[in-house]
Amino acid sequence: MNLDVAVLLCGVAALLGTSVLAIAVSRHRSATRLVYSATLGISAVLLALAVGHLATDATATSTVALPLGLPWIGARFHLDALATFFLVVVNLGGAASSLYGLGYGLHESAPHRVLPFFPAFLAGMNLVLLADDAFTFLLSWEFMSLASWLLVMAHHRDQDNRRAGYIYLVMASFGTFALLLAFGLLSGSSGDYTFEAIRAGGPTPLVAAAVLGLMLLGAGSKAGLVPLHVWLPLAHPAAPSHVSALMSGVMTKVAVYGFIRVVFDLLGPPSWWSGVVVLFFGGLTAVLGILHALMEKDLKRLLAYSTIENIGIIFVSLGLALAFGANAMGWAAALALTAALFHVLNHAFFKSLLFFGAGAVLTATGERDMEKLGGLIHRMPLTSFVFLVGCVAISALPPFNGFVSEWLAFQAVLQSPDLPQWALKVMVPAVGGLLALSAALAAACFVKAFGITFLGRPRSAAVERAQEVDRCSLAAMFILASLCLLAGILPGVVIDGLAPVTLSLVGTRMPPQMTQPWLSIVPIAESRSSYNGLLVFLFIAVSASLAAYAIHRFASRALRRGPAWGCGFQDIGPSGQYTAVSFAQPLRRVFAFAFRASEEVDMPAPGSTVPARLTVTMHDLAWEWLYVPITDAVDYAIERLNYLQFLTIRSYLSLVFVYLVALLLALTLWP
Known part of the structure; x- marks a missing residue:
């Protein structure tokens, strides 16, 4: 199926039309179902078109130029394999969030602050993927950022949400400015901002290095790379849960798309040192992200920090692809790039699912603090x-x-x-160790998240009254859970679907996987590595079923039910259970250097009835070492320059004259 980009633009126009309609009907009682039904239908159609194109004829391209934007360029839109794959990710997330919103949106306290901007947010992400010139790309990027900021500010009466929105807006503006500089360097003195002209230009090594740094700043700030991540754990939890799923599971992948589009496509052949840089930031992001997630007791903030870790995993794989591609190891570059793109899709599946689950918990209990949850597996078994x-x-x-x-x-x-290169020989195994560490810490983090939230006994009255959520929300979660399983047991389908993307970016692809016996996947050669998800699934299912049968058949009569053991104390109550903070205490002490963590114990004198207190203090080093000095410097400069607003007219004219002379001299000396 040859998909024309004009058809996709019609879908984007339909989303924008839905946004306008939502403004008119947002205060009507049926507005929630109307808007989310429309976005669900449009996203589902766009998803079906993108999947069909990727599965049948992804090598075909399509270009449309509209008489908008820059006068000598217009607005250019282009569809290729890379854009098609990310269209699948965006519209899959959009459809799932819309389905979830049909139920969750009914509990929204201010739907008129969400409904107009939800379809606009989806439209902005689609436009970024289709843009084929720098002006259209940046305009769409900024539109996406502003729409998401308005969604973050939906509950603006909360002071924490206002702070989150302000920091997000500042970081988004900074990222857009970095992207503007990157495209300015790529276009050069010719001023041709079309991607086709940029590809043909061939930047110098110095320009390529500057563009790589600017893309790490611009796309990395939107994706959540450390140390540009500070906005993400504030903004993602502040938004409504289905919007949080879109921002965390989808919008961060649009940032990954922007990085891949420029670094792998527009910059031309990579240099080996670029792989070192991307590997370093990817590994650092993966470990610090999951460490911060482990320390959290707010369920949505935990998931937001976990997104930072997964972005780190994606960038590690992209760094490997750059390193292998620079050394003409096409098969290894295709493997690493496939791993990155596969994880992009996977993270959209399970992170959207987890945010939906957190939203269900919030709807049923009104709580995000895991210290006040517990025992929900009995009240909400399907969500659990x-x-x-x-x-x-x-x-x-x-x-x-x-x-x-x-x-x-x-x-x-x-x-x-x-x-x-010896730098890569040392860097890659070191980053591999960081990946292994982050994987182990992720398992511990989500043991905590599930155990503290759903197991044990309820820690508050709200949990005791909790009930299962609506069918639309459950349907969205079960669909994503099924996709998590299907992509795990049939990964060859996904890998072969990604082949046109890797072929267009690194010139080669992984071997065809669907022709392998027993649906195994073989990344390189059978003698070196292979994996069969279907057989693993069957083994786990059969062995677990046999174990359960044996236990109930031969041991159930010997079981005796009793109260939970209270360490020698009688019925110490729910407060005696493990909490999120106590669960993470051993790891917090081991990795105290990452947070400058400290513990202060206030132990009362013997015989005193005053309770003992343990005070834990942690710090975000990126915030304190990078952003606080910058804000202090800006405040200092503003105070010193404040006198400029009290100058006379003569002084202002003199300043303008000096500025004009300096500008003319700069233009004269420009080579």
Whole structure:
């Protein structure tokens, strides 16, 4: 099926029309179902078109130029394999969030602040993927950022939400400015901002280095790379839960798309050192992201920090692809790039699922603090089940999808001995160790998230009154849980679907997987590595069923039910259970250097009835070492320059004259 970009633009126009309609009907009682039904239908159509194009004729391209934008360029839109894959990710997330919103949106306290901007947000992300010139790309990027900011500010009466929105807006503006500089360098003195002209230009090594740094700043700030991540754990939890799923599971992938489009496509052949830089930031992001997630007791903030970790995994794989591509190791570059793109899709599945689960918990209990939850597996068994699936998937445990993409990334790491540069020979194994550490910490993090939230006894009256959520919300969660399983047991389908993308970016692809016997996947050769998700799933299902049968058949009569053991104390109550903070205490002490963590114990004198207190203090080093000095410097400069507003007219004219002379001199001396 040859998909024309004009058809996709019609879908984008329909989303924008829905946004306008939502403004008119947002205060009507049926507005929620009307708007989310429309976005569900439009996103589902766009998703079906993108999947069909990727599966049948992804090598075909289509271009449309509209008489908008820059006068000598217009607005150019282009569809290729890379854009098609990310269209699948965006519209799959959009359809799932819309379905979830049909139920969740009925509990929204201010729907008129969400409904007009939800379809606009989806339209902006689609436009970024289709843009084929720098002006259209930046305009769409800024439109996407502003629409998401308005969604973050939906509950603006909360002071924390206002702070989150302000920081997000500042970081988004900074990222857009970095992207503007990057495209300015790429276009050069010719001023031709079309992607086709940029590809043909061939930047110098110095320009390529500057563009790489600017893309790490611009796209990295939107994706959540450390140390540009500070806005993400504030903004994502502030938004409504289905919007949080879109921002965390989808919008961050649009940032990944922007990085891939420029670095892998527009910059031309990579340099080996670019792989070192991307690997460093990717590994640092993966470990610090999951460490911060482990320390959290707010369920949505935990999931937001976990997104930072997964972005780190994606960038590690992209760094490997750059390193292998620079050394003409096409097969290894295709493996690493496939791992990155596979994880992009996987993270959209399980992170959207987990945010939906967190939204269900919030709807049923009114709580995000895990210290006040517990025992929900009895009150919300279906939500508990799908949330457990998401936890297993994000922890990279077989047979779910998270294992496959991380396993492919490790297979790419194992090819590092063939790299000629010693910097890469040292860097890649070190980053591989960080990936292994982050995977282990992720498993511990989501054991905590599921155990503290759903197991044990209720810690508050709100939990005791909790009930299962609506059918639309459950349907969205079960669909994503099924996709997590299907992508894990049939990964060859996804890998073959990604082949046109890797072929267009690195010139080669992984071997065809669907022709392998027993639906195994073989990244390199059968003698070196292979994995069969279907057989693993069947083994786990059969062995678990036999174990359960044996226990109930031969041991159930010997079981005796009793109260939970209270460490020698009688019925100490729910407060005696493990909490999120106590669960993370051993790891907090081991990795105290990452947070400058300190503990202060206030132990009363013997015989005193005053309770003992343990005070834990932690710090975000990126915020304190980078952003606080910058804000202090800006405040200092503003105070010193404040006198300029009290100058006389003569002084202002003199300043303008000096500025004009300096500008003319700069233009005269410009080579």
